[in-house]
Amino acid sequence: MPIPLDAPEVLQREFLEIRARLLQVAASLDRLGRAEGSVASDPRLAKIHEALAILADDETDRAERIQLTFSRAYDSQWQATFKLPAK
Numbered sequence: 001m002p003i004p005l006d007a008p009e010v011l012q013r014e015f016l017e018i019r020a021r022l023l024q025v026a027a028s029l030d031r032l033g034r035a036e037g038s039v040a041s042d043p044r045l046a047k048i049h050e051a052l053a054i055l056a057d058d059e060t061d062r063a064e065r066i067q068l069t070f071s072r073a074y075d076s077q078w079q080a081t082f083k084l085p086a087k
Helices: 009-033 043-056 062-069
Strands: none
Touching: 009 043, 043 062
């Protein structure tokens, strides 16, 4: 059974990938900011800002909280909504 990595080892292993992904997000937001028109009232942009705020906090389970930010609430009637036969 492998021994889990400690925090310095995780940072050493993942730093460049994290850096690249953050640069990609920053570049996308820069392109959005330079583009003509406005999306300030677009709810998708609000979700992106909410996700960035989650990344910036020190709480745990950031990945789960971001996933939930972009997810729909569970609808127990989803089969009827999508007109699928119940099992």
